[in-house]
Amino acid sequence: MAEDxxxxxxxxxxxxxxxxxQVLDMIMDYVADGTIQMGDRLNTAKLxxxxxxxxxxxxxxxxVLVQKRLAYNVKNAGMRMVELSDDEFVEIxxxxxxxxxxxxxxxxxxxxxxxxxxxxQLFAEHEAAVAADPVSPKLVHKCNRAxxxxxxxxxxxxxxxxxxxxxxxxxxFAKLLYGEALLNNPENRVALVKEHRYYLDxxxxxxAGDMRAAVYNCIEEKIRKYASHDDSRLKSYF
Numbered sequence: 001m002a003e004d005x006x007x008x009x010x011x012x013x014x015x016x017x018x019x020x021x022q023v024l025d026m027i028m029d030y031v032a033d034g035t036i037q038m039g040d041r042l043n044t045a046k047l048x049x050x051x052x053x054x055x056x057x058x059x060x061x062x063x064v065l066v067q068k069r070l071a072y073n074v075k076n077a078g079m080r081m082v083e084l085s086d087d088e089f090v091e092i093x094x095x096x097x098x099x100x101x102x103x104x105x106x107x108x109x110x111x112x113x114x115x116x117x118x119x120x121q122l123f124a125e126h127e128a129a130v131a132a133d134p135v136s137p138k139l140v141h142k143c144n145r146a147x148x149x150x151x152x153x154x155x156x157x158x159x160x161x162x163x164x165x166x167x168x169x170x171x172x173f174a175k176l177l178y179g180e181a182l183l184n185n186p187e188n189r190v191a192l193v194k195e196h197r198y199y200l201d202x203x204x205x206x207x208a209g210d211m212r213a214a215v216y217n218c219i220e221e222k223i224r225k226y227a228s229h230d231d232s233r234l235k236s237y238f
Contacts, residue, residue, distance in 0.1 A: 020060035
């Protein structure tokens, strides 16, 4: 964790008690913008000061990070964020490849009119974020995630969606670097919106088989690039 970003001077002066869920969301924001990086030591007191809250919800949030396999306890040395190798990124993508095509398939089968209306709104928000000038990789990632999980929630399989969410969190360290590289190219932005439009059309029209294949192939391409250490993976994170 960058010391200058978590210094006493950067701490919030006022304290407002937050829930563990709110603290966890803030920590994931710090991961997204690079404030917290792989391997960083997590200091409960500093995080509590930075967030303007007590240590208790921070401790609870850090326990959740351990459960999600995003952090681990070091004997006599506190807690650290994990450090993932390319092989571990590939392993996580492989597990996602087993689950996400099925969730997308079920979304096409089970989506309600309310689910579809929600997806259309999420698609519009994502499209606007991608078209913004200047573009914010962090905002695009948030909108991208919201759209995909709008699809997975439309499957109406709560446990499946929860497991997929944990896997996405484990890949969060890559999103700022790789997402920024992707969004620097206007053609990639167009392709990203086109891909999401196709997913939306699949859900609206019940194209379950096509949706399953599209999600599977999208993840397979990411696996191929990671496994081969192909630098073009920098253009395919989202």
